[in-house]
Amino acid sequence: MKTLICDCNRTLPLDPKALQQVLSRRPGASTEGLDTLHTGLCRREAPAFQRAAKQAAASGDELLVACTQEQRLFVELNDLTEGARPVAEQPIRFVNLRETAGWSREGAQATPKMAALIAAAQLPPAAPVATHTYRSGGRCLVIGPAEAAEAAAARLADKLDVSLLLDGAGSALAQRREQAVHSGRITRLAGWLGAFDVAWESSNPIDLDLCTRCNACVEACPEGAIGLDYQVDLSACKSHRDCVRVCDAAGAIDFARAPQASDERFDLILDLRAAPAFSQHQPPQGYFHVPPGADHERRLFDALLALRELVGEFDKPKFFHYDKRLCAHSRNQQTGCSACIAVCSTRAIRSDALLKGKTGGRAPLPAATPVGPGGGPTGGVIVEPALCVGCGACSTVCPSGAMRFAYPDAAHQGQRLRTLLGTYAAAGGRHAALLLHSEGAGRKLVDELGRAARLDKSVNGLPARVIPVPLWHTASVGLELWLMAIAQGASQVMVLLTAEEAPEYRQALAEQMAQGQALLAGLGYGEGHLRLIEARDARDLPALDAALRCAPATTVRQAATMAAQTDKRGTLELALDHLRTQAPATVPEAIALPAAGAPFGSLRVDAERCTLCLSCVGACPSSALADNPERPQLRFIEKNCVQCGLCATTCPEQAITLQPRLLLADEGRARKATRVLHEVPPYACVKCGKPFGTLKAVENMVAKLAGHSAFQGAALERLKMCQDCRVVDMFSNPNETRITDL
Known part of the structure; x- marks a missing residue:
């Protein structure tokens, strides 16, 4: 891979020789192109980029440009260069060294971070995954008051097939009918892009399909109960029925008509009402809610632009991988862990419809029900790919690893973090801190902080030890990769939260960080390794700048070299084993953990209540509980326990309580050993x-x-x-x- 670096009109303190020296020692890293430092690659030195693009095409190599400011320009320039490969065939990679490293008060000390960012950018991309396809024919329903709905429809009609659903009376329809118009109260709105099912009920005497808008009824009504929306205000109507008489030819008015129920399928929804149809933080794709308010016009303009482009077929990655065999949601019609359901901000996850009883009284289990590892009938969760937006929060809170973030997967993310930390340390960097942020609002804040540091002497910018890591979503990386990063030499892992994150994500990340910090503190590393930083917009830049300048936390004596696993529990075990062996103090026999979100723990069995019916054994999804064929015993392997609580909810005597903790006795071997929890004659x-x-x-x-x-x-x-x-x-x-x- 050839890498082009540019000091952006001499505003970056780049050291090509130092970068070459470090990257030459990194397996898989390339130093080609680093011998030349450009100053205006996007302007007067653009021919150098074109030559590099042609050379990369001739050699079959890839091209990395250390500039994101002019990314669009470089893509266009590449496609206009004769002999270069089109970006559609071979994408150009980009890495930001300006705002993330050079534009900082500590820019001169940021060479280790720059080397780390280049090394990570040179890694192979994530393996592709299956996709989900949306199909939209452009049928759009605009819901709201008549005037606002018609005005919006007029701006969409040249691209979409628009219908109106009037919500409430009082505004006026245009004299000329341009779109199909309905009225009524919505009774159901569900679905997603290309498949919204809308049902409504109309009880108004005027049928808008039959109405010709001749205005005779408006003129004839003595109370003025009929407006130009051609609906009757029944509270004002005195039953003179003059309107019925003058509408005899069209027959659009019938006060005796029973409420009419209608339902149709639409591809897109524009909702102009004050209250949205969906209460979750992230509504389905294809649904746009623009309520009345101060910024109505700006939000409406953005929604109209987006709606006009949503015709055709659209693919998105299937972000998750679900293994029902590992799921601890339910067994034997009892509910255990529901963490993924609770955290999903799109309501894409629900309990399997086979469940009943404590999960909602659904249909009984069929005769042939799948059997899980614990031996009991399983009932996991169902994920709707069309609603999933790839936040990854479900994988972060899942204690068993049944739900995994697939694009990119944990192994790929782990490789990226290990490369960043390893390259940084090899370049002489100390006390590395990873700043995980979103590729949207989070990246924008990081860029704005870099610019502010360039222009404002009171702003410091990203410290030289803080390495930014853009993610599709901040909730997609959780406890196992945080602890693995600490084991690999990171001093801290920080997660930047913006207005993008749902409240559920904030709570879940806070709970997971409480678990991680309890583990690190219990091992003797002290506090301050895992931090949530909130900054909603540019007004919070001073607070963000101050939060990033915190003191380093205690690091391991020797950084781990092992790679993160696809298996969540496996990665956790590897990280904790290394952290235990590197612990700066005497390791206790056990570390107590917070109850919320605990991934490890033991069980307490009340010997006075337990009859050893072994219902808990059949319910355990992780084979942590077992019987003894030779003697009446309840046996337990603590390493396997995911603290789902299924054993406690299944126990008819209510003899079991959870004990969140990490057992470290006998150098961790006690967790892996089988022990007897209860035994009776x-x-x-x-x-x-x-x-x-x-x-x-x-x-x-x-x-x-x-x-x-x-x-x-x-x-x-x-x-x-x-x-x-x-x-x-x-x-x-x-x-x-x-x-x-x-």
Whole structure:
């Protein structure tokens, strides 16, 4: 790969020799092109870019340009250069060294960070994944008052097939009918781009389909109850019915008409009402809500531009990968973990329709229900790809790794973070801090901070040790990669939150950071490794600037070299093992964790209540609980427990409580060992002496049935026998009442 660097009219303190020296030692990194420092690559030195583009095409190599300011110009220049490959065939890569490193009070010390950013930009792209396709024919429904709806429709009619649904009375329709017009109260609006199902009910006496807008009814109504929206204000109408008489030819007015229910499918929705149809933070794609207000015109203009382009087929990546076998949502019609459902800001995740009981009283389980690792009938979650926007929050909060962010996956993200940290350290950088931010509003704030540092002496810009990491969404990287980064030498991991993030994401990230910080503090690393930074817009730049200039936190003595795994639990285990071996203080036997979002823990079993019915074993989705075929025991492997709570909700005696913690005893081996949580003496058959149940279970059964008329005398005594002896006794005493349902 050839890399072109430019000091942007000598405003960046670039050191090509130092960059070459560092990158030459990094496996897979390329130093080609770094021997030339450009000053005006986007202007007078543009021919140098064109030569590089032609050379890359001839050699089959890729091209990396260290400038994002003129990205569009370079793409156009490449496509106009004879002999260069079109960007559609071979995209040009870009990396920002200006706002993220050079334009800072510490720009002269930012060479390690620049080398890290270049090395990461040279990594291969993420592997492609399956896509979801939207198909839109351009049928658009505009909902709102008549005048506003018609005005918006007029600006869309040349590109879209527009219909109107009037909401409320009081405004005027144009005299000429340009679009199909409906009126009524919406009873259902659901779906997504290309597939919105809209149902409404109209109880107004005037049928807008039949109305010719002759205005005879408006003129005839003595109360003025009919407006130019051609709807009757029933509160003002005195039932003179003059309007019915003058509308005899068209027959559009009928006060006796029953409410009419209608439903249609549309591809796009423009909603001009005050309250949106969808209450979630992120509405479905293809739905635009523009309420009345101070910025109505600006938001309407943006929505109209977007709507006009939404005709045709559109592909988006399938951002998630779901493995139902690992899901801890439910077993045996009991609900355990619902973290992904709770955090999803688009409501793309719901409980499997097979569930009932505590999940909402749905249809009963069929006879052939899939069986999960715990042995019980499974009932996971369902993800609607059309609603998913790829925030990745579900994968961040999932304790078992059943839900994974797929584009890019955790292994690719981990490789990127490891490359950044490793290159930074190899260049002599110390106390690296990763700043995770979104590619949208987060990137814009980082750029604005860089510009402010260039022009305003009171703003410092990104410190030399803070390495920005743009993500599709900040919620897509979670605890396992944060801790892996700390294990690989990072001093801190910061997450920049802007107005883009839903409240659910903020809470989920805060809970996950509380878990991570509790683990690090318990291992002796102290505080301050994981931080959430909030900055909504440019007005918060001074606060963002101050937040980034925090003191470094304690780092590991030796950075880990292992790679992050696709498996979330596997990555967590690798990171924690390294952090434990590198701990700066004596490691405790266990670290208590906050209850919210805990990924590890133990169980407490109330021996007085537990009858060892083993319902919990059948419910456990991660094989953390097991029985002993030889003895009445409840056994447990703490490493496997994901703290989903299914065992506690399944237990009929309510004898189980969760104990969030990380067990570190015996250098972590105690977590992997099988231990007995509860054990009771077996009950011996009163006839042959063979054990067939637990003492407590049989005693409870006898005590509960002793007063029943069917269990008297020999019948009660049979409850104390094993199955074989019970059958023999029943046939040996034919005159006794037989208990067959045992």
